[in-house]
Structure formats: structure tokens, C-alpha cells
Amino acid sequence: MEIIEILFAASFWAAAVRIASPLIFATLGELICERAGVLNLGIEGIMVAGAFAGWMAVYSGTGLWMGVCVAMIVGMLFGTVHSILTVPFGLSQHVVGLGVTLLATSSTYFAYRLALPEVTSPPKINSFQPFEIPILSEIPLIGPALFLQTPFTYLAFALVVVVAFVLYLTPLGLAVRAAGENPAAIAAQGLSVTKIRMGAVIVGSGFMAMGGAFLTMSAFDSFFFEMVNGRGWICIALVVFGSWRPGKALLGAVLFAAFDALQIRVQQTSFGSQVPYQIFLMMPYVLSIMALVVMSRRAEVPAALMVPFNKGER
């Protein structure tokens, strides 16, 4: 009974969209990398770096959108490191990815301690506020969910459209997809597989960092250690769940977030309070694994994913 009440509350769907937003950015970022043939396990660390960079920029006095840009640039920097090592040098994408996650996370914590040596609780910033889209936001149930969010969330949805458009309807997108499916064909066309893949990883990493920045600049208004908390790994599962398609990945992220919003609310019901809270906290991770199991069988994995391309090698 209580579940039905929860599902028909506008605040529930608004929360689901809010929780989905950082996942949408990071999932799109990972999707672009993987479509070009590179698995980017740096995602978790890049999200941490983005969360810190955006928040720190705003705390030091820049505007909110400037903060988003700073986060994106920091993400692209780590993406550059990742792409140089994995693309032209063809090093193990697993090892480099984990290395980049470690590098990004520890550099962030190092920078945090340097910037704020003696604070016990991190300072707050004036984060993005909900922006009401007139008329549309008055639609029952979906109005507040879709049209009473912060501008950062609107950007997430816009980005899905842009990425889908570029990926499927432009020559650039064709080149990116081909780099992940059949790089030799790209090289035969006279295009540089190296440049396409590096570009995809760098741009994708920028999006991941924006996902992190959403946490500190829109979902919350402060930076905490461990705040990304495995969201990056979940996004890798979401890419598989979405069969490497932006639209399906968006659907996956929103479904996942709805489930997350639901477990938070069930926790507070009379039934939920009898169950240890850790069970609820486990749910997102369990769900991700289940999604992977269900989808992995029929997934259309990019054929050249994790296969380095070395010209002249036949």
C-alpha cells in the first residue's frame, strides 16, 4: 500500500530524475569512450576529481557554469593521460584505468587537504537552484519531475540528444563508432584511429567529471570524501545495460535512479524500518550486477573494445 503511495508522489519522480542526472553524464562519457573502443576505468576517479574541481572553483569565486567548465577541463586532463597511455601506446586498459582512478582520487584528496588544511566540515557553496519551466511544470506527476529541476539536470537531458545526434547522424559519429567496430577500415579511409580514439576518451572523461560536479554543485552543495561511492562503476554497468546506445542508457539511468529513490523511501516506512539499512544500501550494486547478467548475453559489444590498434600490425 505504502509503495503505491510512494510511486504516485510527484516528489518521488522528481527525486528519481535528480538522482539519475550525474549518472547520465558519466554514463554518456563512458559510452563515448567504449564506442570508440576504449574501456575507461578511470571513471570513478575522474568523477571524484570533477566533483572537487567544480565545487572548489565556485568556492573560490567563479560562477556556477564556470565551475562546470573547470570540472570538465580537469576531467579532460585525466582523460588525456588515460588516452595517451592506452591509445598510441596500447597499454592495458584495465591497468591504466585503475591507475588513473587512483591518481585522480589521491590528487583530489591531496588538493583538498592543501586547500582546506584545518576544516572539520567542508564549506558550502550556493549550488544550482531548481528552475521552473512555466506551464509544463504544472502537469501532474511528470511536471515537477521533468520541468522543475536545476539547469544542470536539463543539461544532462540535452546532452543525451546531442550525443545521440552526433553519434548516429554525423560523419564524426560514424568515425567514432567505426573506430570501436573496425579500426582497420578507418585507417584504410585515411583517417587516424589514434586521433579519433584519443578525442573520444578526452571528451568522454570531460562528461564523467561533469557527472561528478553535479554531485557537489546541484545534488548537494559541498564536497565529501567517498561521495562518488561507486557511482562510476555503476555507470559502466549502465553502459552495458543500455547496449551502448545513448537513449537506452538514459532509460537505464532513470530506471536505476527510480529504484534508488524507492529504496530510500521504503526505508522510512513501517516495513522498511525493520530491515537493516545496509540491505537497502546494497540494492543499487546488486541491481547493477543483475542488469549486467541479464544484458550481457544479448549485448552488442563494440567489436574492437579493448583491442589496441597498431598501424602496420596485421
Next chain:
Amino acid sequence: MRLEPINNPSLARSLVPPTIALGATIVFASLLAMVAGANPFSVFGLILSGALGSKFAILETLNRATPLIFTGLAAAVAFRAKFWNIGAEAQLYAGALLTVLLGTGLLPWPSIALLPTLAVFAILAGATLLLVPALLKTRYGVDEVVTTLLFNFIFLLFISLLLEGPIKDPMGMGWPKSARVISEARLPRLVDGLRLHWGFSLAIFSAICIWIIQTRSTLGYEMRAVGLNKQAAAFAGIPVNIVLVKTALLSGGLAALAGFSEVSGLKGSLTLDLSPGFGYTGIIVAMLALLHPLGVIVAALFVAGIFVGADSMSRAADVPTYLADIMLATALLFMVLAIMLTRFRVVRD
């Protein structure tokens, strides 16, 4: 640019890139130390003396290296077969959990019987935990990187649940910690009066065993073959999936021994901060050791030394201790690049 394999690398070819990688790491860390407002020479001096400067410091480094040898071996064994077990953290806690469940009085046996039993059950727990991702990989083709990573979060929450409920110590003043294991379940110290325990010898012994398995047994040969080329291994009649599952069991068991050794040898009880990321650091240890089991011992000592040294450096020089993590991450990235450059030549088009 493209890469060309070198057939007979010269001695200089094998030594120069790793040396440059090490140097570059030190230069990078020095720059960061300067950013933090400290003199890099004194920072490295403090790290060195913090890790090796006194009897206490050396013992602390050896103690810190013990779990890292186990988790490093766990990663080295798995990665050799290209099975990406990133879940050593969870397997470590699985081992620790079994040690606490059986070692707090359930089995009132003498040490000579109890300690091996605990170790065996810890190994079984870790192996079982990794069996799930291994089977998901071999049966359904689910990527083990993501599943083992997600299992870390699930299992730590599970431990947290147990520590706040069924296995919470009633005498623990409300802290989420388990009861202490009985004295028969404690690993004795190597030398009386010093903090170093038998877990360290067990770690060295395990490394030697793994080295023998890898170089002298059929399984070791099969694991290498699967890691080098799955299709070729299958073509040669090696049961690839069975080898992968065996690798996973071995790897999970090794990581679990770290948990056993930490509880039984050092801490005596289970808490949520039993491991400050030993499972993840083990991956770096394994990579720095080039996946060689005996190299893991050296790499674990090196990594442990950096961490222990950085802790005391941080207190003395006011540089954040995360400098150690940054150094290890850069060392890892530079090193994998350097190792590749010992075997390939970069050619311009």
C-alpha cells in the same frame, strides 16, 4: 607513430626505461611536495627514515607489507591469466569474517589445530566469494572487473550489517566491532617482544608456493597460456573456463589470507577499518612486481615502506599523506609504460 617489437633487447634497453620511470615519479612527487610548501629533499628523507629509520619503523613496514603480499599475490595470480579480480578487498573481509566467526570461542581447540583450520576456512570463504564473478564470467560472459568491484561495496555493507547486529561485541561500548578472538586463535609473534607475527612468514611461504605452482605445475602453465592467448589455449586443448575458475579460487583464497593474518596476527577483532584499501593497493603491488610472485614480496615491502614513511612524514612536514598514494599511482602508470618500451620501439611514420 607506431610500435615495433624488438627481438633481442639490449641490456640498456631493458634497464633505461624503468630507471627513467622511477626518476620521473620522484621528480613528480618532488614538485607536489614543493606545491605543498615543503623541501622535497627533506620530504624524501622523512619518508625514508619513517619507513626504515628505527627498529620500530622497520617492524611497522614489515607488518604493513604482510597483507599487501597476500593481496598482491591474489592480483598477480589472477592477472597472469587475464582474470581481472579487483575484489580482493571483499575477499580479505571474507577471510577476516570466518576467522572471527570460528575463532572467538566456537572451536575451543589448541592453537596447533585451530590456526590451520581458521586459515583453511578463510581461504574457502575468499575463494567462494570470487567464485560468483568467475562463474558469471565463464557462463554468461559478464565482465569480472565490474562485478568484483561492485561486490566490494556489497560485501562491506554486509560486514557492516553483521558488525551492528549478529556479531557485534556486547562488551564493545557500542562500537561496531566484533568480539576478540581467543588467545589460541592468535598467530604468535616471530620474536618475543616484537610486534611482527607469523603472518609475515606465511606470506613469504605463500609467495614461494605460488612461484612453484606457476613455474613447475601444469596449472601454472595453463594459467599462463590462457592469459597469453585464450583462443590458442583452447585450440591446444586447455579447458579455458576451468582454468579461469581455478585461478579465481586461488586468487580469492590468497586475498582472504590477508584478512586472516590481519585479524589473527595483528588486530584480534574485526572492524570496518580493518583494511585501509589493502585489496586495491595489492593491484599496484602486483603490477610493480610485473606479476612475479617473488617480486610481489619486494614490491609489497616498497609500497608498505612508502605508506609507513609518508604517515610519519606527513606529521613532521605538514604535507598531506595522500602524497604516498599519488606517488604509487604515478609509479604504476610510468612503470607499465616503461616495461612496454623495453620490448617495443616507437617508430615515426
